Amino acid sequence: MRAIGVIRKSRRERVSREEFEELLKSAGYEVLAIVEQVREEHPRYNIGPGKLEEIKRLVKELNPDKVVFANKLTPSQAYNLWKELRVDIIDKWQLVLEIFEKRAHSKEAKLQVELANLQYELPLVKEAIRRIKMGDRAGFKGMGEYQVHQYFKHIRYRMGKIREELEKIRAEREIRRKKREEEGFVLIALAGYTNAGKSTLLNALTGESIDAKNQMFTTLDTTTRRFKVRGKTMLITDTVGFIDDLPPFIVEAFHSTLEEIVKADVIILVLDASEPWPEIRRKFFASLDVLRELKALDRPMIVALNKMDLTNREDIEKKAILLRELVDGRANIVEIVKISAKTKTLNELYNAIERAIEYLPKxxxxxxxxxxxxxxxxxxxxxxxxxxxxxxxxxxxxxxxxxxxxxxxxxxxxxxxxxxxxx
Ligand SMILES: Nc1nc2c(ncn2[C@@H]2O[C@H](COP(=O)(O)OP(=O)(O)OP(=O)(O)O)[C@@H](O)[C@H]2O)c(=O)[nH]1
Ligand SMILES: [Mg+2]
Missing domain, CATH: 3.30.70.260 (ACT domain)
Structure with missing residues (x-):
C-alpha cells in the first residue's frame, strides 16, 4: 500500500513527524510524500484550501492508495476531503486501528479491534446518511442510499454482538482474577508508551518469551505471569501500550484488557530513557493522561527509566533528576528507578518493588x-x-x-x- 501523509501543526496540536512516519511504516505503508502545514484547523478540510490543491496535484502525480492525515478528522472533514480527492482518506486513529488489526491474534483482541473500527465508522456512516438526505449523491464507499442504511443497521447489530461476546470473555477473566485475589498474590501491572520495553521487562522478570519488537503496538493481548522478588511471589501483567491522545473509542474497546492496570496493586510505568528528554517528557504525560482516563492514578506507581544500556550514566542521571522535578506531587509516584530490561539490570526496580509492597495491606x-x-x-x-x-x-x-x-x-x-x- 502506498500513502501520502499530511501533517498539520498548530499551537494546540503537537504532532510528531517522526512518530507519524513510524506509524505509517508499522502499518505497512510505503510513504510517497509527506505534506506539512502550520496553521489552525480549517473547518471544512482540516488543512487549508491552498494545501488541498497541492495535495490534489500530488494525488494525480503519485497515485497513492490512501491519503493519511496525522490529525483527527471530523466525519464531515473526512467526507469533504474524499469528495475533493477521490481517494481513500484516513486519519491517525484509523492508522492505529490498521496496525492493531495486523497485530491482533487472540479472539479477544480481534473482537476489540473490530469494535473499535465500528465505533469509529459509525459517525462517518451517520454523516453520509445526513448528506444523502440533503440531496448529496456521493454515497459512501461506493454504496447508494439504500445500501448505506443497511450498512448502518449492520454496524449497530455487529456492535451489539461483539459487546456480548466480549462481556463473556470479560466474565471469564473476572473469575480468573478473583481466584488470583483469593490466593492473595500482589498484582503488578506494566504500563507505558508503545515500544518502551514493557514486554522485554516482563520477559526479563519472569523468564517468559513473549513478543518484543522494535515496532509500535507489538502487544495487544494481556499476559500475566508469576515471578519472585527476594522470595516473595507476585504476579506481573503486560498489556497494550499507550500513544498520545489514545482515543476514547480505543480505550473503550480495550477496556477489559486495560482493566488489568486499574486492578493492580502497583503500577510500573516504563519509559524509554534512551530518547531525547522532550520525547520522554511527552510520552510520560501521554501515559499519565491514559492512566487518568482509566482512573488508575491513585495506585502506587514506580517509574522505570528503561534502556539505560543505550545511554551513559551522566545522561540518565540528568534525566532522572528532570523527571523527579516533573513528577513532584503528581499521581502517586513512589520511586523513579533506572533499569535495562535487555541486559537485566534490574536491581533498583527490585528494591523499589520491595519497598512499594511493604505498604500494601496484603x-x-x-x-x-x-x-x-x-x-x-x-x-x-x-x-x-x-x-x-x-x-x-x-x-x-x-x-x-x-x-x-x-x-x-x-x-x-x-x-x-x-x-x-x-x-
Ligand atoms: N537496548 C535496549 N533495548 C530494549 C530494552 N528494553 C526493550 N528494548 C527494545 O525495545 C523494543 C521494544 O520493546 P518491547 O518490549 O516490545 O516494548 P513494549 O513496551 O512491549 O511495546 P508495545 O508492545 O508495542 O507496547 C524492542 O526492540 C526491545 O528489544 C533495553 O533495556 N535496552
Ligand atoms: Mg509489548
Whole structure:
C-alpha cells in the first residue's frame, strides 16, 4: 500500500513527524510524500484550501492508495476531503486501528479491534446518511442510499454482538482474577508508551518469551505471569501500550484488557530513557493522561527509566533528576528507578518493588504458631512459596514470624495453625 501523509501543526496540536512516519511504516505503508502545514484547523478540510490543491496535484502525480492525515478528522472533514480527492482518506486513529488489526491474534483482541473500527465508522456512516438526505449523491464507499442504511443497521447489530461476546470473555477473566485475589498474590501491572520495553521487562522478570519488537503496538493481548522478588511471589501483567491522545473509542474497546492496570496493586510505568528528554517528557504525560482516563492514578506507581544500556550514566542521571522535578506531587509516584530490561539490570526496580509492597495491606507481618510438629515442614514450604520468612523458633510449638499475603492466612487456618497479625 502506498500513502501520502499530511501533517498539520498548530499551537494546540503537537504532532510528531517522526512518530507519524513510524506509524505509517508499522502499518505497512510505503510513504510517497509527506505534506506539512502550520496553521489552525480549517473547518471544512482540516488543512487549508491552498494545501488541498497541492495535495490534489500530488494525488494525480503519485497515485497513492490512501491519503493519511496525522490529525483527527471530523466525519464531515473526512467526507469533504474524499469528495475533493477521490481517494481513500484516513486519519491517525484509523492508522492505529490498521496496525492493531495486523497485530491482533487472540479472539479477544480481534473482537476489540473490530469494535473499535465500528465505533469509529459509525459517525462517518451517520454523516453520509445526513448528506444523502440533503440531496448529496456521493454515497459512501461506493454504496447508494439504500445500501448505506443497511450498512448502518449492520454496524449497530455487529456492535451489539461483539459487546456480548466480549462481556463473556470479560466474565471469564473476572473469575480468573478473583481466584488470583483469593490466593492473595500482589498484582503488578506494566504500563507505558508503545515500544518502551514493557514486554522485554516482563520477559526479563519472569523468564517468559513473549513478543518484543522494535515496532509500535507489538502487544495487544494481556499476559500475566508469576515471578519472585527476594522470595516473595507476585504476579506481573503486560498489556497494550499507550500513544498520545489514545482515543476514547480505543480505550473503550480495550477496556477489559486495560482493566488489568486499574486492578493492580502497583503500577510500573516504563519509559524509554534512551530518547531525547522532550520525547520522554511527552510520552510520560501521554501515559499519565491514559492512566487518568482509566482512573488508575491513585495506585502506587514506580517509574522505570528503561534502556539505560543505550545511554551513559551522566545522561540518565540528568534525566532522572528532570523527571523527579516533573513528577513532584503528581499521581502517586513512589520511586523513579533506572533499569535495562535487555541486559537485566534490574536491581533498583527490585528494591523499589520491595519497598512499594511493604505498604500494601496484603503483605503484613504475622506470627504463626504450629503445635503439631508434623505440620511444620508444610507450613514453612507454604510461607516460602507465598511469603517471606523472618524468623523461626523450633520449641515445643514452633513459632514463625513472616510476611504473608491474605490468601495464605486462609490456607494456614485450614491446616489448624494459629495466625496472629503483628501490628
Ligand atoms: N537496548 C535496549 N533495548 C530494549 C530494552 N528494553 C526493550 N528494548 C527494545 O525495545 C523494543 C521494544 O520493546 P518491547 O518490549 O516490545 O516494548 P513494549 O513496551 O512491549 O511495546 P508495545 O508492545 O508495542 O507496547 C524492542 O526492540 C526491545 O528489544 C533495553 O533495556 N535496552
Ligand atoms: Mg509489548
Amino acid at each position: 503483605f503484613q507481618r504475622f506470627e504463626i504458631k504450629v503445635t503439631d510438629p508434623g505440620k511444620v515442614g508444610k507450613v514453612l514450604a507454604m510461607i516460602h512459596a507465598m511469603g517471606e520468612l523472618l524468623d523461626v523458633e523450633f520449641q515445643e510449638e514452633t513459632k514463625i514470624k513472616a510476611y504473608i499475603q491474605t490468601g495464605l492466612i486462609k490456607e494456614l487456618t485450614k491446616l489448624g495453625v494459629e495466625v496472629r497479625r503483628l501490628g
